[in-house]
Amino acid sequence: MSMQERIRSVEERIAAACERSGREIGDVHVIAVTKYVSLDTAREAFASGLSNLGENRWQDAQEKWLALSGNEQAKDEDKPIWHFIGSLQTNKVKDVIGKFTYIHSLDRLSLAEAIHKRAVQLGINVPCFIQVNVSGEDSKHGLQPEDLPVFLNKLADYPGVRPIGLMTMAPYESEPEETRPVFRALRQLRDEVRESSIHAEALIHLSMGMSNDFEVAIEEGATWIRLGTTLVGKEEE
Numbered sequence: 001m002s003m004q005e006r007i008r009s010v011e012e013r014i015a016a017a018c019e020r021s022g023r024e025i026g027d028v029h030v031i032a033v034t035k036y037v038s039l040d041t042a043r044e045a046f047a048s049g050l051s052n053l054g055e056n057r058w059q060d061a062q063e064k065w066l067a068l069s070g071n072e073q074a075k076d077e078d079k080p081i082w083h084f085i086g087s088l089q090t091n092k093v094k095d096v097i098g099k100f101t102y103i104h105s106l107d108r109l110s111l112a113e114a115i116h117k118r119a120v121q122l123g124i125n126v127p128c129f130i131q132v133n134v135s136g137e138d139s140k141h142g143l144q145p146e147d148l149p150v151f152l153n154k155l156a157d158y159p160g161v162r163p164i165g166l167m168t169m170a171p172y173e174s175e176p177e178e179t180r181p182v183f184r185a186l187r188q189l190r191d192e193v194r195e196s197s198i199h200a201e202a203l204i205h206l207s208m209g210m211s212n213d214f215e216v217a218i219e220e221g222a223t224w225i226r227l228g229t230t231l232v233g234k235e236e237e
């Protein structure tokens with residue numbers, strides 16, 4: 001399939017999932033995850049209208065970021081909007097903050113502090129998703145759901161961090177329907193913390209759903225889905 005065909009197919013599947021769940025298509029945003037593809041393919045994705053690109057490691061993203069966003073003379077609208085979706089080491093914060101607009105993997109206060117300090121240096125604040133380990137798998141990063149309220153209150157100490165929502169990853173299931181409880185739990189968690197948190201106004205987004213399970217995630221309220229394989233493909237090294 002060509003990139004255009006894949007984009008059209010994903011758009012149709014998003015539209016159908018929205019239809020089934022009574023949601024507006026405009027409320028579901030797509031991040032094209034380019035971590036498995038070359039610079040040329042990432043460039044093609046952006047040129048095809050996928051304006052939000054996601055990467056999970058700075059070392060791997062660097063070449064693409066420099067090529068697509070490194071020209072300081074170019075206008076912002078001619079550059080992708082970058083999402084950092086992988087776990088972020090504190091010593092990489094200086095590389096990533098300022099280049100990636102959104103961070104999807106805020107999972108500890110030491111990271112919040114590092115992001116805040118860098119953001120203050122740059123005179124910005126950074127929209128962040130707080131990653132929650134809803135499924136409870138040891139291999140997944142993220143806060144335990146019960147730790148979220150306290151974490152959110154402590155974030156007030158780091159105004160360079162602007163919480164905008166929650167992020168989770170479901171375990172891979174051969175039957176995507178089986179991911180539904182994970183996505184539903186994240187939505188319920190967001191609804192609960194919005195009632196009590198000082199960040200209630202801001203905590204609206206849900207970053208959830210990948211190639212294998214994005215339709216279920218949309219039905220459960222995803223506002224950002226992160227699509228690699230099914231949208232931009234996967235290339236061998």
Ligand SMILES: *Cc1c(COP(=O)(O)O)cnc(C)c1O
Nearest residue numbers: 033056085210211226227228229
């Ligand atoms: C790789 C990755 C994705 C995209 O994975 P696909 O299954 O190829 O769509 C989404 N989110 C995160 C956090 C990832 O690391």
